[in-house]
Amino acid sequence: MGDSLRFDGKVVVVTGAGGGLGKTYALLFASRGASVVVNDLGTSHTGEGAGSKAADLVVEEIKKAGGKAAANYDSVENGEAIIKTAIDNFGRVDIVINNAGILRDVSFVKMKQADWDLIYKVHLHGAYSVTKAAWPYMRDQGFGRVIMTSSAAGLYGNFGQANYSAMKLALVGFAKTLAAEGKSRNIHVNTIAPVAGTRMTATVMPPELIEALKPEFVSPLVAFLCHESTPGNFYDVSKGLTPEAIRDNWAKDSKQAPSAPAAKAAGGNENVDPSQVVGFEFPVTKVQYTEKEVMLYALSIGAAKNPTDPAELKFAYENSDGFSVLPTFGVTFPNFSNVLSIPGLKFNPMMLLHGEQYLEIRKPIPVNATLTNHGRVKHLYDKGKGALLVVEADTKDEKGEVVVHNESYLFIRGIGGFGGERGPSGNENQPPNRAPDAVHKEKTRDNEALVYRLASGDMNPLHADPSMAAMGGFDRPILHGLCSFGYASRAVLKHFCDNDPANFKDVKVRFSKHVFPGETLVTEMWKEGDKVIFQCKVEERGEYCITNAAVTVSSAASSSSASASAAAAAASSAPAFKAEAVLNNLSKLLDVAGEAVVKKVNGIYHFHITDGPNGAKESWVVDLKTGPKGTITRGAPTKPVGVTLTLGDDSFQQLFSGKLNAQQAFMQGKLKIKGDMGLATKLGELIKQQAKL
Ligand code: NAI
Numbered sequence: 001m002g003d004s005l006r007f008d009g010k011v012v013v014v015t016g017a018g019g020g021l022g023k024t025y026a027l028l029f030a031s032r033g034a035s036v037v038v039n040d041l042g043t044s045h046t047g048e049g050a051g052s053k054a055a056d057l058v059v060e061e062i063k064k065a066g067g068k069a070a071a072n073y074d075s076v077e078n079g080e081a082i083i084k085t086a087i088d089n090f091g092r093v094d095i096v097i098n099n100a101g102i103l104r105d106v107s108f109v110k111m112k113q114a115d116w117d118l119i120y121k122v123h124l125h126g127a128y129s130v131t132k133a134a135w136p137y138m139r140d141q142g143f144g145r146v147i148m149t150s151s152a153a154g155l156y157g158n159f160g161q162a163n164y165s166a167m168k169l170a171l172v173g174f175a176k177t178l179a180a181e182g183k184s185r186n187i188h189v190n191t192i193a194p195v196a197g198t199r200m201t202a203t204v205m206p207p208e209l210i211e212a213l214k215p216e217f218v219s220p221l222v223a224f225l226c227h228e229s230t231p232g233n234f235y236d237v238s239k240g241l242t243p244e245a246i247r248d249n250w251a252k253d254s255k256q257a258p259s260a261p262a263a264k265a266a267g268g269n270e271n272v273d274p275s276q277v278v279g280f281e282f283p284v285t286k287v288q289y290t291e292k293e294v295m296l297y298a299l300s301i302g303a304a305k306n307p308t309d310p311a312e313l314k315f316a317y318e319n320s321d322g323f324s325v326l327p328t329f330g331v332t333f334p335n336f337s338n339v340l341s342i343p344g345l346k347f348n349p350m351m352l353l354h355g356e357q358y359l360e361i362r363k364p365i366p367v368n369a370t371l372t373n374h375g376r377v378k379h380l381y382d383k384g385k386g387a388l389l390v391v392e393a394d395t396k397d398e399k400g401e402v403v404v405h406n407e408s409y410l411f412i413r414g415i416g417g418f419g420g421e422r423g424p425s426g427n428e429n430q431p432p433n434r435a436p437d438a439v440h441k442e443k444t445r446d447n448e449a450l451v452y453r454l455a456s457g458d459m460n461p462l463h464a465d466p467s468m469a470a471m472g473g474f475d476r477p478i479l480h481g482l483c484s485f486g487y488a489s490r491a492v493l494k495h496f497c498d499n500d501p502a503n504f505k506d507v508k509v510r511f512s513k514h515v516f517p518g519e520t521l522v523t524e525m526w527k528e529g530d531k532v533i534f535q536c537k538v539e540e541r542g543e544y545c546i547t548n549a550a551v552t553v554s555s556a557a558s559s560s561s562a563s564a565s566a567a568a569a570a571a572s573s574a575p576a577f578k579a580e581a582v583l584n585n586l587s588k589l590l591d592v593a594g595e596a597v598v599k600k601v602n603g604i605y606h607f608h609i610t611d612g613p614n615g616a617k618e619s620w621v622v623d624l625k626t627g628p629k630g631t632i633t634r635g636a637p638t639k640p641v642g643v644t645l646t647l648g649d650d651s652f653q654q655l656f657s658g659k660l661n662a663q664q665a666f667m668q669g670k671l672k673i674k675g676d677m678g679l680a681t682k683l684g685e686l687i688k689q690q691a692k693l
Contacts, residue, residue, distance in 0.1 A: 007223075097147045139185045285334075286371070610649070643680045655687065
């Protein structure tokens with residue numbers, strides 16, 4: 001890398017520099033020797049209110065770091081006053097960064113004249129006014145650099161932003177003309193279309209994106225474009241750089257870029273390098289959850305709406321018999337917002353659509369666990385207008401065994417045409433030509449999306465914030481596709497898997513339409529071999545939200561007799577529970593001291609052991625009430641018990657060998673107790689005696 005790019009002696013005016021992108025520009029220019037006018041009206045992101053604090057704080061920060069800065073609090077509508085601050089304080093103006101901006105998002109039909117006028121005044125008229133006031137100085141001194149701030153919304157359009165996108169694209173034309181007029185006087189005018197996590201985008205992007213897209217990634221490009229050595233261009237920013245790195249790569253990049261039309265910056269070969277994309281491995285991420293998350297998830301996809309139905313309560317209450325995890329919980333494990341970090345792939349996150357989802361259950365999903373996600377890019381297909389990105393992830397347990405495998409099919413509009421393979425265009429999982437074998441109708445809750453976002457961790461404001469929904473083209477926030485997916489999969493689980501997750505092998509769906517919370521989902525199902533083909537309709541609007549979908553069910557679920565024999569076969573060949581050895585030991589104790597123990601304890605224990613070999617569950621009843629010496633039997637209780645203790649196989653063994661303290665296990669949620677607590681505490685004595693053997 002060559003000498004650093006300095007701005008000593010230069011005077012830079014940055015509008016809207018009190019926060020967001022503008023602040024990073026001001027700090028960077030100041031750190032490289034420029035005197036900076038920090039302009040900011042101190043207004044809200046919709047243009048309400050005004051104040052001097054935002055600009056003052058940035059000036060203070062620059063001065064503290066040894067830089068030179070002056071504040072200006074005028075609106076950009078008053079360009080003369082802003083440029084006057086530069087002249088009064090520093091005697092000249094060399095660089096103008098037109099950055100100030102606000103939003104007045106509303107659908108065109110509801111847009112008021114004031115919404116249009118204000119966006120015009122701040123963005124287009126503001127950039128005109130400030131540039132107009134600086135222009136004569138630049139011409140006279142034979143040097144000037146001007147930046148206009150456009151937006152992807154201007155280039156592609158965006159629902160609810162007719163005013164904003166019109167002004168943002170107008171700035172492109174404005175800049176091109178000024179670039180032509182300024183050329184002979186060494187005035188360069190560039191336009192950028194940034195993407196950054198700021199307060200302006202905080203309502204649009206999920207928190208992970210806000211975190212990932214730092215405004216500091218944009219400022220080096222702005223600095224470079226304003227340096228003495230810079231040619232004119234149109235640029236789109238989305239990754240971390242330094243001004244020097246841009247300069248050093250400029251020659252290479254500019255072979256394609258200098259005269260590129262605006263749209264080319266976000267579509268075409270320079271955005272997609274399949275050789276880097278396909279096979280890219282994401283950093284390993286950790287998933288940690290307890291029964292609480294498992295139950296919250298179940299509730300968020302409608303389970304146990306009837307809380308007295310044991311078939312559903314078992315997904316939503318930890319002490320219920322056969323407490324289990326709904327298979328589709330596995331879809332919440334990977335986090336694919338990290339697709340933005342894939343090298344060789346540049347795109348606007350607003351252009352991303354979740355097209356299809358595949359989930360395969362390889363091992364029973366534990367009721368609490370620490371798992372790791374191992375994700376990679378499986379395919380990248382060129383669909384003409386867009387690209388189809390297929391990302392997959394194996395979620396593994398602590399032994400390194402895959403618990404679930406996910407594949408997400410993500411369609412990215414606007415970046416196709418890079419010359420790649422078109423990929424499959426299959427129309428799989430079509431319903432057969434007969435009436436459905438089963439139909440399941442269920443109304444979603446009015447606040448379903450608010451619950452699902454907490455349960456799944458998908459905090460996209462599209463599902464919560466009415467103004468965001470309006471920007472996305474919807475009357476109100478929509479339900480997560482994966483929530484309707486959960487509802488429909490539950491219907492298949494109920495009708496074709498005996499509500500037993502062990503019978504649910506995998507599921508594939510296509511998301512065809514949105515669902516509004518509160519609408520009724522009608523899942524139509526057809527059994528075809530070991531597949532249950534299904535589709536899901538929104539009753540109120542008659543539109544299918546899920547199509548081309550199927551669940552593979554285990555053959556055990558296909559017929560009840562097969563199910564019984566399969567279970568018997570599994571039981572006979574199943575590896576032993578650790579609890580079994582412990583209880584054999586306990587029966588030896590009863591042989592020698594049973595009478596005394598029964599007298600002392602006088603109660604019946606039911607141990608419900610979870611997480612046995614291959615995740616299996618089993619019950620044992622330790623009857624220390626029925627004389628003379630008590631009994632230990634395998635299987636669910638056939639008579640009333642005093643207390644039920646639910647715990648994992650390992651915990652059971654540790655508890656009885658004295659390695660796990662019962663009280664601590666209870667507090668940590670490893671041991672659940674239902675029934676007579678007094679009887680449960682008597683267990684301590686039993687454990688002590690048993691340990692002596
Ligand atoms: P921001 O809301 O964080 O910062 C904008 C600043 O402009 C605020 O400090 C505000 O007080 C100031 N401001 C608003 N109206 C003003 C006026 N009339 N006069 C002077 N100052 C005024 O927003 P952010 O994200 O930093 O946006 C900066 C520019 O980048 C805007 O023009 C925006 O439209 C554009 N942009 C941002 C994108 C992003 O991803 N953040 C995407 C595309 C464009």
